[in-house]
Amino acid sequence: MIQSIDSLPELFRAALVAASTSSTLEEVQREFLGKKSVLKQAFQGLRALSPDDRAAMARRLNELQQDFERQLADRRKQLEEAELTQRLRAEWQDLTMPGTASGRGALHPVTQVERRCLEVLRRLGFVLEEGPEVESEDFNFDYLNIPKHHPAREMQDTFYVTGGLLLRSHTTSVQARVLKEGRNPPIKVASAGRVYRNEATDATHLPMFHQLEGFWLEEGLSFAHLKGILDFVAREIYGQDSVFRIKPKFYPYTEPSIGMDIRCTSCGGVGCAACHGAGWVTIIGAGMIHRNVLTQFGYDPDKVSGLAFGWGTTRMASQWTGVKKVKSLYQQDLRLLRGIHRRNP
Amino acid sequence: MxxxxxxxxxxxxxxxxxxxxxxxxxxxxxxxxxxxxxxxxxxxxxxxxxxxxxxxxxxxxxxxxxGGAVDQPPSAPLVSPEELANQTRTAVDVQLLTPACLVYVAVPLEIRSLNGALNPDAVALLQASGLRSVDPVVDATNIANFELGQPTHAFDADKVVGGIVVRLSRPGERAWPLFQAEDRELPEGVLVITDEVKVLAIAGVIGCEEAKVTADTRRVILESACFDPVLVHKASRKLGIHTDAAARFERGADPGMAEVGAGRVLWLLEEAGLARRSAPATVVWNWDDAPVMIPLERRRLEAWYGRAFALPELLQSLGGLGFGVMGEGEILEVTIPTWRRWDVRTPEDLYEEVGRATGYNSLPAALPPVGLGAILTPRERLRERLEAVLLGHGFYEVITDGFYGRDDREKLGIDGAHPLWAHVEMLNSLDKGFSLLKNSGLVQALSGLAENQSLGVEQARVFEFTRCFHPDSQAANGYCREREILWLLLSGPERDPDWAHRPGSADFWLCKGILEELALEAGLSLGLVPQGQQALSSSLHPHRQATIVVDGREVGILGEVHPRLVKNWELRRHRPLYLELDLAALGKAPELPVAFPPLRPYSQRNLAFTLPLGVEAATVQAALRHDAPTSLEQVAVVDIYLHEIEGAPVRTLTFELGYRNDEATLGTDEINQLTAARIAAVEGQLGGQGVRLRA
CATH class of the missing domain: 3.30.56.10 (Phenylalanyl-tRNA Synthetase; Chain B, domain 1)
Structure with a gap:
């Protein structure tokens, strides 16, 4: 037995070197460390030895077993590494092939612009309110200090559906509806959505487009506050480094009325096709709510004042996307909608 | 300008x-x-x-x-000191029969020469304004208008019969406006300038052919006036005649400028030696020229703009603009100049004058205290959740314009008795393509698909949150009601095709699955009823459509677009699927309870039943569930096999029966007994219809 034990290390090394796969290595393990292995039989033969020989042999056998186990572990690790390397090499893929995930869709650019604006207005406490698109002349014109003879009321400018009813020509009708409810100030409301103009359609004139506006009614609001709000909103939307200016405008429902221009981002203000040579592009119409409007709804204009502002989100979407012919934004052209979101048309 | x-x-x-x-x-x-x-x-x-x-x-x-002064060009007097002293009679009799003419000036002129030229500086002004020269008299009136904002008009005095009368037009009265081919009947109530027999001019808008100045004219009546802006505007619109004079008058002219304007024309003509005044002008006033005052509270002005205004600053601003300012204290009395009476009426109008003169950009800005901000409304939140589902499934949002024409309605293949026929119609659309307001999203969905297919786009997944309009005399406005909907359309491959996938076409079940995802996001338990009697039912495949039900109410429809419509819209290849949901109905539905993870294990058995064509899966599912114990948690279709039995096509559906008992874990024998009872239930209920357990 001693002689055969002595030959085991040599035999084990040879078998270990010959094992070239994990499965053959398992066979080596069974042969040299399994229940029927020479080593296990030697352990079982210890009882037959004298106490002195038993101790020496036991020590010898334990050392051998530990040595075999260590070598097996090393060899296993070596083989697994090799096998993994081989497997990985076999699993080579052509990574230049295109990705295969189905693409996510996207919101319409006008909706995206609207959401971005509403997010800014929500930070200021404005809550979205909605109103009907088929509107009465009262809410669309009369309550807003737009007199009967105002050009906007002409048949060729407004879509009429029947006597006294029309398609709203601006989202300011929502302001009239909210004020008509007689809520107590402060009132901070945003409105957004479709508006309609009865115009001959071309690439830049549409029978329907989108507007967004906000109004704020409270004691003590001033023109300085209006400027502060506009400055905040415009910088949040167009960027802190943008350059703006205020200019006088006229709207029947505000007094004073103003417009806010942004220095043309295409030419830096020297004049180009994008700004029609003006160097500036109008982005917001605004003003202090006219006392006639406030009085109409029972608010005392000597106590309560209001500010209002709004802009065309269709136009803003056009500026943002670079789509010059805004009509195309409303034509369901999936090539364009995908392209706007940097997807292959 | x-x-x-x-x-x-x-x-x-x-x-x-x-x-x-x-x-x-x-x-x-x-x-x-x-x-x-x-x-x-x-x-x-x-x-x-x-x-x-x-x-x-x-x-x-x-x-x-x-600051600084404005230099006004010179005007000639309309009556000389000698004429005043001698009380020389005027030569033109003028009667104002309506308060709509605030002032009327008639200056009699004699033409000395028509070959001379006006002052070159004045002519340069005409050229800079982009106007071409007509004749010296007309040119002088145009120049004065550009200089002073006072339109004037010249009549051939020899064509005027009797005196001048300013009045409203009478029923059936006719006039022949300049540059028109013939005379026309005037609407009643138009402000007109007449003589004893005819209309000389549409007041403030245009003169008439029968009194126009020509090369033969030797005597002229020069008119300078101020008319009611609304009447001028209405006349211009009703007659479809738009002139510089009308544009000026309808915005409110200066009643104080009528005489000055006439004097300016006279000065231009006299200076050039072209004409001279032959008698004192007739001036008829019909307006209250008492000063209009508005108090300006300085404290309010300063609070309005957030800065102080020194009195000299106010005097320069308002004074430079022509306003009179009286007082030095807290309240100033501001006199409104005659040229601003139409638009300056309130204290805020004065604030505007001060602000504009100061410069809005130089005034301070201050963000008021804004509080905590606001959150999304429930409607906004619901919409965003539904959108997230659709975007995840590759849908693009589209926005349609809300209109279509009658031709599009024809494509639906319906008649006047059909519920989709009635539309809210436009009274006055310029384009016949905008005649009808949509009453569903289908027409525009199909039109958009056709357009995309023509552009070579094969896969289309689009949706829109929009409103439909329905004639309804019971509606709040007495005419129509608005209905908010979500519509979506799928057509083309069920997923993005690529080198690794050859997807089939999107079908009803994909559409249904998306609806189920939407329902989950909305927290709703939806039911589907095959076919139905909705307005859109006839537009969808009769055997591939279902009514969507929430809490017993019909809230929408989904299905394959009817082949007839596919043909009418010239769609090709894939069969489009359309879904429309009534959003208002969604918002009112009770929310689903939260599904907490169960404590006991789930056991399943699969059963395959063979069904003749026509027997629906839901029928078998109902039979499996009929009188089943609560431990039968789920019955779901997990496989389908299409084959024939004795030459007849059949379907074999595999149902997964899931069991769970919240009180105790079910044993194998117990589950087998339950399953055997389910088999017996199906065969008992549906065996007569040919449903069999497949061995």
Missing amino acids: KISLDILRSYHAGLPAEPTAARHLLDDLGIEVKRAEGDHLTLELLANRGDHRCYLGLAREVAGRL
Whole structure:
């Protein structure tokens, strides 16, 4: 037995070197460390030895077993590494092939612009309110200090559906509806959505487009506050480094009325096709709510004042996307909608 | 309006010499420069500022900002001191029969020569304004209008019978406006200038052929007046005649300028030796020229703008603009100039004058305290959740314009008795493509798909949140109600095709699955009822459509678009799927309870039943569930096998029966017994219809 034990290390090394796969290595393990292995039989033969020989042999056998186990572990690790390397090499893929995930869709650019604006207005406490698109002349014109003879009321400018009813020509009708409810100030409301103009359609004139506006009614609001709000909103939307200016405008429902221009981002203000040579592009119409409007709804204009502002989100979407012919934004052209979101048309 | 900066500078010397600086100043004053070509500018003027439509008005704005005086061009007197002293009679009899004419001036002129030329500076003004020269008399009236904002008109005095009467037109009265081919009947109530037999002019709009000045004219009546802006506007619109004079009058002219304007025309003609006044002018006043005063509370003004205004500053601003200012204390009395009576009526109007003259950009800005901000409304939140589902499934949002034409309705293949036939119709759309307001999203969905297919787009997944309009006399407005919907359309491959996938076409079940995802996001338990009697039912495949039900109410429809419509819209290849949901109905439905993870294990058994065609899976599912114990948690279709039995096509569906008992874990024997009972239930209920357990 001693002689055969002595030959085991040599035999084990040879078998270990010959094992070239994990499965053959398992066979080596069974042969040299399994229940029927020479080593296990030697352990079982210890009882037959004298106490002195038993101790020496036991020590010898334990050392051998530990040595075999260590070598097996090393060899296993070596083989697994090799096998993994081989497997990985076999699993080579052509990574230049295109990705295969189905693409996510996207919101319409006008909706995206609207959401971005509403997010800014929500930070200021404005809550979205909605109103009907088929509107009465009262809410669309009369309550807003737009007199009967105002050009906007002409048949060729407004879509009429029947006597006294029309398609709203601006989202300011929502302001009239909210004020008509007689809520107590402060009132901070945003409105957004479709508006309609009865115009001959071309690439830049549409029978329907989108507007967004906000109004704020409270004691003590001033023109300085209006400027502060506009400055905040415009910088949040167009960027802190943008350059703006205020200019006088006229709207029947505000007094004073103003417009806010942004220095043309295409030419830096020297004049180009994008700004029609003006160097500036109008982005917001605004003003202090006219006392006639406030009085109409029972608010005392000597106590309560209001500010209002709004802009065309269709136009803003056009500026943002670079789509010059805004009509195309409303034509369901999936090539364009995908392209706007940097997807292959 | 086109102007020359050089000419404007002759009215106010303080206008910056450098064109860019001058242009920026005008922009800042609300006189928007749309185009600049050297010294010449094209302006866009504020709609309510008729007084801006002349050099004098523009110069006043400059004076309001810069201070200094405005130089007004000279006018000739309408009556000489000698004539006054001698009480010389006027030569033109004028009667105002309506308060709509505030002042009327008639100046009798004798033409001395028609071959002379007007002052070259004045002619240069005409050219800078983009007007062509007509004849010296007409040119002089146009020049005075551009200088002072006072339209004037010349009649051939020898064609005027008797005196001049200003009145409203009578029923059936006719007139022959200049440059028109023939005379026409006037609407009743139009403000007209007449003599004893005919209409000489549509007041404030245009003269008439029968009294026009020609090369043979030797005597002229020069008219200068101020008319009611609303009547002028209405006349211009009703007759479809748009002139510079109408544009000026309908924005409110200056009643104090009528005499000055007439005097200016007279000066231009006399200076050139072309004409002379033959008698004192007739001037008829019909307006209250008492000063109009508005108190200006300085404390309120300063609170409005957030800064103090010293009295000299106010005097320069308001004074430069032509306002009179009286007082030195807290409340100033401000006199409104005659040219601003139409648009300055309130304290805020005065604030505007001060603010504009000061410069809005130089005034302070202050963000008021804004509080905590706001959150999304429940409607906004619901919409965003539904959108997230659709975007995840590759849908693009589209926005349609809400209209279509009658031709599009024809494509639906319906008649007047069909519930989809009735539309809210436009009274006055310029384009017949905008005649009808949509009553569902289907027409535009199919039109969009056809357009995309024509552009080579094969896969289309689009949706829209929009409103439909339905005639309804019971609606709040007594005419129509609005219905908010979500519609979506799928057509083409069920997923993005690529080198690794060859997907089939999107089908009903994909559409249904997306609906189920939407319902989950909305927290709703939806039911589907095959077919139905909805307005859109006839537009969808009769055997591939279902009504969507929430809490017993019909809230929408989904299905494959009817082949007839596919043909009418010339769609090809894939069968489009359409879904429409009534959003208002969704919002009112009770929310689903939260599904917490169970504590006991789940056990399943699969059963395959063979069904003749026509027997629905839901029928078998119902039979499996009928009188089943609560431990039967789920019955779901997990596989389908299409084959034939004795030559007849059948379907074999595999149902997964899931069991769970919340009280105790079910044993194998117990589950087997339950399953055997389910098999017996199906065969008992549906065996007569040919449903069999497949061995």
